[in-house]
Amino acid sequence: MNDLKYFLQNNSSKKIIVIQGLGFVGSVMSLVCANAINGDYAIIGIDLPTKRGKSMINSLNNGIFPLVADDPKIEEFFLNTIKKNNFIATTETESYKFADIVIVDINLDVEKNNDYSGELIDYNVNLDSFKKAITTIGENCKQDALILIESTIPPGTCKNIVKPIINNCLNKRKLSSDKIKIGHSYERVMPGPGYIDSIQNFFRVYSGVDEKSADAVESFLHTIIRTDEYPLTRLGNTNATEIAKVLENSYRAMNIAFAVEWSRFAEEAGVNLYEVVDAIRLRPTHANLMYPGIGVGGYCLTKDALLASWSRQNLIGGNKPLSQSESAININDQMPRFTFEFIKNRYPELKGVKILLLGVSYRGDVGDTRCSPVEMLFNYLVETGSTVSCHDPYVKYWDEQSLNIDQDLSTHLNQSLDIIILSTGHSIYKQDKTVDKIYNLEPLLIFDTIGHLSNKQINRLKKKHTVKVLGRGDI
Amino acid sequence: MNDLKYFLQNNSSKKIIVIQGLGFVGSVMSLVCANAINGDYAIIGIDLPTKRGKSMINSLNNGIFPLVADDPKIEEFFLNTIKKNNFIATTETESYKFADIVIVDINLDVEKNNDYSGELIDYNVNLDSFKKAITTIGENCKQDALILIESTIPPGTCKNIVKPIINNCLNKRKLSSDKIKIGHSYERVMPGPGYIDSIQNFFRVYSGVDEKSADAVESFLHTIIRTDEYPLTRLGNTNATEIAKVLENSYRAMNIAFAVEWSRFAEEAGVNLYEVVDAIRLRPTHANLMYPGIGVGGYCLTKDALLASWSRQNLIGGNKPLSQSESAININDQMPRFTFEFIKNRYPELKGVKILLLGVSYRGDVGDTRCSPVEMLFNYLVETGSTVSCHDPYVKYWDEQSLNIDQDLSTHLNQSLDIIILSTGHSIYKQDKTVDKIYNLEPLLIFDTIGHLSNKQINRLKKKHTVKVLGRGDI
Numbered sequence: 001m002n003d004l005k006y007f008l009q010n011n012s013s014k015k016i017i018v019i020q021g022l023g024f025v026g027s028v029m030s031l032v033c034a035n036a037i038n039g040d041y042a043i044i045g046i047d048l049p050t051k052r053g054k055s056m057i058n059s060l061n062n063g064i065f066p067l068v069a070d071d072p073k074i075e076e077f078f079l080n081t082i083k084k085n086n087f088i089a090t091t092e093t094e095s096y097k098f099a100d101i102v103i104v105d106i107n108l109d110v111e112k113n114n115d116y117s118g119e120l121i122d123y124n125v126n127l128d129s130f131k132k133a134i135t136t137i138g139e140n141c142k143q144d145a146l147i148l149i150e151s152t153i154p155p156g157t158c159k160n161i162v163k164p165i166i167n168n169c170l171n172k173r174k175l176s177s178d179k180i181k182i183g184h185s186y187e188r189v190m191p192g193p194g195y196i197d198s199i200q201n202f203f204r205v206y207s208g209v210d211e212k213s214a215d216a217v218e219s220f221l222h223t224i225i226r227t228d229e230y231p232l233t234r235l236g237n238t239n240a241t242e243i244a245k246v247l248e249n250s251y252r253a254m255n256i257a258f259a260v261e262w263s264r265f266a267e268e269a270g271v272n273l274y275e276v277v278d279a280i281r282l283r284p285t286h287a288n289l290m291y292p293g294i295g296v297g298g299y300c301l302t303k304d305a306l307l308a309s310w311s312r313q314n315l316i317g318g319n320k321p322l323s324q325s326e327s328a329i330n331i332n333d334q335m336p337r338f339t340f341e342f343i344k345n346r347y348p349e350l351k352g353v354k355i356l357l358l359g360v361s362y363r364g365d366v367g368d369t370r371c372s373p374v375e376m377l378f379n380y381l382v383e384t385g386s387t388v389s390c391h392d393p394y395v396k397y398w399d400e401q402s403l404n405i406d407q408d409l410s411t412h413l414n415q416s417l418d419i420i421i422l423s424t425g426h427s428i429y430k431q432d433k434t435v436d437k438i439y440n441l442e443p444l445l446i447f448d449t450i451g452h453l454s455n456k457q458i459n460r461l462k463k464k465h466t467v468k469v470l471g472r473g474d475i
Numbered sequence: 476m477n478d479l480k481y482f483l484q485n486n487s488s489k490k491i492i493v494i495q496g497l498g499f500v501g502s503v504m505s506l507v508c509a510n511a512i513n514g515d516y517a518i519i520g521i522d523l524p525t526k527r528g529k530s531m532i533n534s535l536n537n538g539i540f541p542l543v544a545d546d547p548k549i550e551e552f553f554l555n556t557i558k559k560n561n562f563i564a565t566t567e568t569e570s571y572k573f574a575d576i577v578i579v580d581i582n583l584d585v586e587k588n589n590d591y592s593g594e595l596i597d598y599n600v601n602l603d604s605f606k607k608a609i610t611t612i613g614e615n616c617k618q619d620a621l622i623l624i625e626s627t628i629p630p631g632t633c634k635n636i637v638k639p640i641i642n643n644c645l646n647k648r649k650l651s652s653d654k655i656k657i658g659h660s661y662e663r664v665m666p667g668p669g670y671i672d673s674i675q676n677f678f679r680v681y682s683g684v685d686e687k688s689a690d691a692v693e694s695f696l697h698t699i700i701r702t703d704e705y706p707l708t709r710l711g712n713t714n715a716t717e718i719a720k721v722l723e724n725s726y727r728a729m730n731i732a733f734a735v736e737w738s739r740f741a742e743e744a745g746v747n748l749y750e751v752v753d754a755i756r757l758r759p760t761h762a763n764l765m766y767p768g769i770g771v772g773g774y775c776l777t778k779d780a781l782l783a784s785w786s787r788q789n790l791i792g793g794n795k796p797l798s799q800s801e802s803a804i805n806i807n808d809q810m811p812r813f814t815f816e817f818i819k820n821r822y823p824e825l826k827g828v829k830i831l832l833l834g835v836s837y838r839g840d841v842g843d844t845r846c847s848p849v850e851m852l853f854n855y856l857v858e859t860g861s862t863v864s865c866h867d868p869y870v871k872y873w874d875e876q877s878l879n880i881d882q883d884l885s886t887h888l889n890q891s892l893d894i895i896i897l898s899t900g901h902s903i904y905k906q907d908k909t910v911d912k913i914y915n916l917e918p919l920l921i922f923d924t925i926g927h928l929s930n931k932q933i934n935r936l937k938k939k940h941t942v943k944v945l946g947r948g949d950i
Contacts, residue, residue, distance in 0.1 A: 155744055188758070203757040233754040236949055240746040247737055248755050251764060254733055254799070261797050262722055265783070268793040269630055271715040279708040280723050282678040283663070288760050289726060308740070318743040322736050324729070324802060331799060 003061075004044070007088045008098060011042030014086065018099035020133060022047040022056045022089060024299070024368065025150060025189045026105030027067060030060075031077040032199045032224055033103075034087045039223030043081075044098070045089040057089040070365045070394075073196035096140035101220060104149045105187075106133050110303040110310070118334035118376060120326075125154055125310045127161065134162050138169025144179035146216045150187045152245050152300060154307045156316035158184045158238035163209050183208040183217035184238045186245035192366040201226050205233045207241040239316060246311075249304035250325040255290050256301070257328035260335055263292030263471035273471040274451050292471040294423055294449035295335035295373025297362020302371045305329050336376035339449050339470065343381075343419065346445065346468075351385035354417050359424020360392045360405070367394030374423045375400055389415065393428055413437050422448040430454070439464060478536075479519070482563045483573060486517030489561065493574035495608060497522040497531045497564060499774070499843065500625060500664045501580030502542060505535075506552040507674045507699055508578075509562045514698030518556075519573070520564040532564040545840040545869075548671035571615035576695060579624045580662075581608050585778040585785070593809035593851065595801075600629055600785045602636065609637050613644025619654035621691045625662045627720055627775060629782045631791035633659045633713035638684050658683040658692035659713045661720035667841040676701050680708045682716040714791060721786075724779035725800040730765050731776070732803035735810055738767030738946035748946040749926050767946035769898055769924035770810035770848025772837025777846045780804050811851035814924050814945065818856075818894065821920065821943075826860035829892050834899020835867045835880070842869030849898045850875055864890065868903055888912050897923040905929070914939060 008016075017033050019026045022045045034043045045060065047053035059066040065078045081087045096102060108130045113121045130153070137147060147166065149158055167177040185206035190198040204221055208214030214234055221232055235241050259277070266273035273292060280286045296302055305325035313319055347353055362372040369375070378401065381388045390398065391412045395405050406412065409428070420438060422429055435457045438446065446461055448469040453461070461467045483491075492508050494501045497520045509518045520535065522528035534541040540553045556562045571577060586599045605628070612622060622641065624633055642652040660681035665673040679696055683689030689709055696707055710716050734752070741748035748767060755761045771777055780800035788794055822828055837847040844850070853876065856863045865873065866887045870880050881887065884903070895913060897904055910932045913921065921936055923944040928936070933950070936942045944950060 155740075155746075203754075205754045233757070235750055235754060236747055237745065239744045240751055243737070243741060243744060243746050244751045244754055247751060248758070248761060250737075251733060251755075251761060254729070258726060258729055258799055261799050262718070262725075264795075265630075265787050265792050265797060266718060268787065269714045269718060269791045270712065271630075271718050272711055275710055276715055276719045276722060279678075279680045279710060279719055280726075282708070283723070285763050286723060286726060288763060312740050312743065316744045317740050320739075322740060324733055324736050324799075324806060327799060327802065 004088065004090055004092055004095065007042070007044070007085075011086055014040050014042040015100045016044065016098045017041045017101045017103060018044045018046060018095050019103045019105055020046050020137065021104065021106035021151070022053070022060065023105065023107060024067065024191055024370075025187050026103075027056065027060070027065070028074070028189060028195055029103060029105055029150065029187065029199060030087055031074065031081060032196060034081040034084070035077045036224045037200070037226065041086065043087045044095045045087065046093065046095055047089070047091060049091040053091065057091065060087070060089040067191070067367070070193045071195040077196060093136050093140060096137050097142070099141060099145055101146045101148060102137050102141060104133070104137070104147065104151050106130065106151055107299070108151055108153050108307070110306045112303070112306070112333075114333055118337045120330040120333050123306050123310070125307060125314075127154075127157075130157075131161065131165060134165045135169060138166040139173070141166075141180075143170055143175040143177075144181070146181040146183065146213070146220060148217055148220065149182070149184045152186060152249075152304055152307065153242055154311035154315050155239050155242040155246065156311050157242060158182060158209055160315060181208065181213040181216040183213045184241045185217055185221060186241060188248075191368045192363060200224065201230060203230045203233065205235060205241050205244050207235045207238045209238055243308070246304040246308040249300045250308055250322070250328065253296060253301045253305050253332060254325060254328040255288065256293075256296050257331035259290045259292045260331055260338075264338070266471055267473045270473040272473060274469075291451050293335070293451070294339050294377065294470070296332040297370070297372040297374075298368065299370045302329065302332070336373045337380065339377055340380040342468075342470070343421075343447065344384075347419070350381065353384075353386040353419060354415070355381055355386050355388045355419045355421060356412050356415075356417050357388060357390045357421050357423050358429050359422070359426050360390050360395055360398055361424050364425030365394065365427055367392070369395055369398055369400055372400070372424075377421070377423065392424065393426055409434065410437070413441065417441065417444055419445045419447060422446070422450060422452050425450050425452050430457070432457075435461065441465075479563065479565055479567055479570065482517070482519070482560075486561055489515050489517040490575045491519065491573045492516045492576045492578060493519045493521060493570050494578045494580055495521050495612065496579065496581035496626070497528070497535065498580065498582060499542065499666055499845075500662050501578075502531065502535070502540070503549070503664060503670055504578060504580055504625065504662065504674060505562055506549065506556060507671060509556040509559070510552045511699045512675070512701065516561065518562045519570045520562065521568065521570055522564070522566065524566040528566065532566065535562070535564040542666070542842070545668045546670040546672075552671060568611050568615060571612050572617070574616060574620055576621045576623060577612055577616060579608070579612070579622065579626050581605065581626055582774070583626055583628050583782070585781045587778070587781070587808075589808055593812045595805040595808050598781050598785070600782060600789075602629075602632075605632075606636065606640060609640045610644060613641040614648070616641075616655075618645055618650040618652070619656070621656040621658065621688070621695065623692055623695065624657070624659045627661060627724075627779055627782065628717055629786035629790050630714050630717040630721065631786050632717060633657060633684055635790060656683065656688040656691040658688045659716045660692055660696060661716060663723075666843045667838060675699065676705060678705045678708070680710060680716050680719050682710045682713045684713055718783070721779040721783040724775045725783055725797070725803065728771060728776045728780050728807060729800060729803040730763065731768075731771050732806035734765045734767045734946075735806055735813075739813070741946060742948045745948040747949045749944075766926050768810070768926070769814050769852065769945065771807040772845070772847040772849075773843065774845045777804065777807070811848045812855065814852055815855040817943075817945070818896075818922065819859075822894070825856065828861040828894060829890070830856055830861050830863045830894045830896060831887050831890075831892050832863060832865045832896050832898050833904050834897070834901050835865050835870055835873055836899050839900030840869065840902055842867070844870055844873055844875055847875070852896070852898065867899065868901055884909065885912070888916065892916065892919055894920045894922060897921070897925060897927050900925050900927050905932070907932075910936065916940075
C-alpha cells in the first residue's frame with residue numbers, strides 16, 4: 001500500500017484511471033491510457049491475487065512487459081510510462097476509491113462442453129465472478145466515477161446486471177446513485193504487430209446507460225483514441241453496443257465456418273479453394289471471404305457467438321438460440337479434429353511417427369495461445385503415441401500444456417522427422433531460408449494447414465517431399 | 476426457317492453465336508455479344524416453343540425488349556442491334572449447326588419443398604431437362620464448336636454430365652470428339668440499373684474441360700468483356716468454377732440469414748440493428764455485413780446453396796450436406812412468414828383490413844418477381860381475408876400471381892387503407908413526394924420491412940402515423 005501512496009502523491013495533479021484486469025486487453029489499455037494523446041492520466045492496474053495475476057503485476061512493476069508481441073510500440077509506450085512513472089500495478093481493491101474512471105477489462109468466460117471430436121454438446125455462461133468484480137468496484141468507487149465496461153459480455157449485462165449492482169452498492173454506502181456514470185465501449189484489440197494501434201488508431205462504438213454516461217464515455221475516448229481519423233459511433237443504448245461486439249465476432253466465426261465446410265467440399269472435388277476464394281474476392285461484396293485453416297483460436301471468436309445466443313435465451317431475448325451463430329462455433333470447434341483425421345488417413349499407424357508442429361499460438365506473429373486450435377491437434381497426435389515436438393518463436397512456455405518450447409528452429413529441424421505440420425502463420429515459416437532448411441531434410445510429409453506457403457515454395461518442396469495444403473484439392 | 480436463312484446470308488462474314496435460353500441472362504447476354512467490344516458476331520437466340528419462350532422470341536424479333544429494367548444501356552444496345560441486324564430469336568434447334576460458339580444460358584431449377592411457414596423440408600435437383608438441352612446441342616453442333624456453359628449448375632456437371640453427353644452425340648454422328656471445346660464461365664448478371672455492366676464491365680472466372688477449351692473461352696471473353704479493367708481469372712478445372720459460382724451465392728445467402736437471426740434478437744432487445752450494422756461496417760473486414768429485410772428473392776440466392784449441397788451429396792462430393800449453407804436457405808425461406816407474424820401480432824384479426832404492398836419484385840428498381848419474398852407475404856395476407864392491393868412501377872403483370880398491377884401510385888394511395896407495407900426498395904418509395912402523399916393519409920400503420928425510409932422520413936411520418944421498421948427494436 002506504501003507504493004500506491006507514493007504513486008498517488010507523485011501523480012497528484014492527474015486524473016486517476018483504475019483498470020480492472022491486466023490481461024491481453026487491460027495491460028495494453030493501461031499503456032494507451034498512460035500515453036493518452038490528449039490527456040494526462042495516472043493508471044492503476046488491478047488484477048486478482050492469483051498466481052497469474054501476481055506474476056503479471058510483478059512483471060509490470062519491475063519494468064518487464066509481460067506479453068510478447070511483434071509491436072515495437074509496446075516497448076516504446078512501456079518505456080515512456082516508466083519514465084513518466086504514471087503506471088502502477090497492484091492487487092489492492094482500495095485503489096478504486098481514487099478512480100475518476102474505472103475501466104473493466106476482465107474476462108467473462110463461456111463454459112463449453114465439447115465431445116472428443118470437438119463437437120459442441122452444450123455450454124453455459126456463469127456470471128458469478130463478473131458480478132463479484134463489479135461489486136468490488138461498487139463497494140469502493142466514488143459516487144461520480146465513470147465506470148467503463150470494455151469486457152465482452154452477454155448483451156443486456158450493463159443495464160440488467162452492472163447498473164443494479166452498482167446502484168445497490170452505492171445505496172448501501174448511503175451514497176446517491178444519481179451521479180455515477182456507467183458506459184460500454186468494446187475494444188477491438190488484436191494482439192500482434194498492430195497491438196497498440198488496434199486501440200489507439202481504430203474505430204470505437206460506445207454507449208451509456210443514460211445520456212450523461214454516454215457523454216462521459218465520449219469525452220474520455222477522445223483523449224485516448226485518434227478520433228479525428230477514426231470517428232466514434234454512439235449507439236442508442238448499452239444493449240446495442242453489447243450486441244455489436246458479439247455480432248462482429250459471430251460474423252467472423254461464421255465466415256470461418258463457411259470456409260471450413262466449403263474447403264472439405266473442395267478437397268473432395270479436387271478443387272483448390274484458395275484459387276476459388278481469390279477469384280471471388282475480386283468482387284467488393286465478397287472481399288472478406290476467408291481461407292480455410294486448421295481451426296479458430298483466441299479468446300473471442302471461440303465463444304462470443306455463444307454469449308449472444310445465451311443472452312437471447314436467458315437475459316434479454318426471445319428464448320431462442322441464434323442457430324446460425326451457434327452452429328458456426330460448433331463447426332469451427334471440430335476443425336482440429338478434421339486436420340488430425342487427414343493425417344491419420346495418410347498414416348493409419350501414428351505410433352512412433354515423428355512430427356514437428358510449427359507454431360502453437362492461434363495467430364501469426366503473436367504469442368497468444370488462448371484457445372489455440374493447435375492444442376487440440378497436439379493432444380490428438382500425442383494420444384496416438386507419435387512423437388510431437390513444437391516450435392514457436394513467440395511462445396517460450398506453452399501455458400495450457402505446461403510445456404517449455406525450444407525456440408531454436410534449427411534444433412527442431414535437425415532431429416529425424418516424418419511429418420512437419422505448419423500450424424501457425426508466423427512469418428519466419430515462410431521465409432525462404434526456412435523453406436530451404438526444410439527442403440534439405442530427408443523426404444517427409446509437409447502439411448500446410450493454413451495455406452502459408454507460396455505456390456513457388458510448394459512447387460520447390462514437392463520436388464523432394466510430399467506437400468499437402470489443407471483446402472487445395474489439387475495436390 | 477426462311478427468316479433464319481436470310482439472317483445468315485446477311486451476316487455471312489460474321490462468326491455465329493447461338494445462345495440457348497432467352498431469360499434474364501440469355502437475352503441480355505445476346506445484346507452484349509451483338510455489341511461485342513472487340514469482335515463482330517451474329518447472334519441467334521434460341522428458346523423452347525413454350526408460351527413464354529415464344530412470347531420472348533416474338534417480342535425480341537419485333538423490336539420490343541421483353542425485360543423491364545432501369546438500365547438505359549439495354550435500350551441503346553437493343554436499338555444498335557436492330558440497326559446492325561445481327562440478332563435473331565428462334566425456336567429452331569437446327570441453328571446450332573451454324574454456331575461457332577454455343578452459349579448455354581438455360582435454367583437448372585431446384586425442386587424445393589417448403590412447409591407452410593416456409594421451413595425447407597427437402598429438395599431435389601432434376602437434371603433431365605438440362606441433359607436434354609445439352610443433347611440437342613450435341614446432336615447438331617459443329618465438331619469444333621466452343622460450348623460455353625454459363626448456367627448455374629451443380630459442381631461436377633461440365634465434367635461428369637456435359638462432356639460425356641456431347642462426346643456421345645458426336646460419336647453417334649461419326650464425328651471426332653477431339654476438337655470440341657467445352658468451357659464454363661459463370662455470369663454475375665444483376666438485373667437492374669447496371670444490367671449490361673454486370674456482364675460487360677465485371678470480373679469473370681472461367682475454365683475448360685481441357686487446355687484448348689479454356690484457351691477458347693478466354694479468347695472469346697476478351698471480345699465481349701472489358702478485360703483490361705476487369706481481368707479474367709482462369710481456374711484449374713470446371714469443378715472449380717462451378718464451385719466458385721455457387722459458393723459466391725451461398726455466401727451471400729448466409730450473410731442474409733445471419734442478419735435475419737440477429738435482427739430478431741435486436742427486436743427483442745430494443746436495439747436498432749441498422750445502427751449497429753452501420754457502426755460495424757466501418758471495419759474493412761466487416762464492410763459487407765447486411766441489413767435485415769423482408770426476405771431473399773431472385774433466382775440465384777434462393778437455391779444455389781442447395782445445388783452445391785446436392786452436388787456434394789450426389790455428384791462429386793463426400794456424401795455430406797453443406798450444413799451452414801443449407802441452413803441459410805432454410806432461415807431465409809422463413810423470412811416472409813416472420814414479417815407476416817409481426818403484422819398479425821399487431822392486427823390479430825386481419826379480415827377486412829386494407830393493406831397496400833409497395834413493391835412486389837425482389838429487388839429495388841427491377842421488375843424481376845422470380846422467387847420474390849413478397850409473394851409469400853401476399854399469400855399469407857390474402858388468406859386471412861384482408862384486402863391486399865399491390866403497386867410496383869416495374870411490374871405491370873405479376874406472372875406468379877396472374878395479377879395485373881395498376882401502376883398509378885396515387886390510385887393506390889387514394890383508397891382507404893389501414894396498413895402500408897414497404898416491401899421492395901424501389902427508389903420512388905423513398906422520394907419525398909411519395910412520403911408526403913403517405914403523410915397526408917389518415918393515420919395508419921406504415922411497416923418498412925426493408926429499412927428503406929430515412930430517419931428524417933420516419934420521424935416525420937411518426938408525428939401522425941405508426942411507423943415500424945423491421946430490425947429496429949427501438950420503434
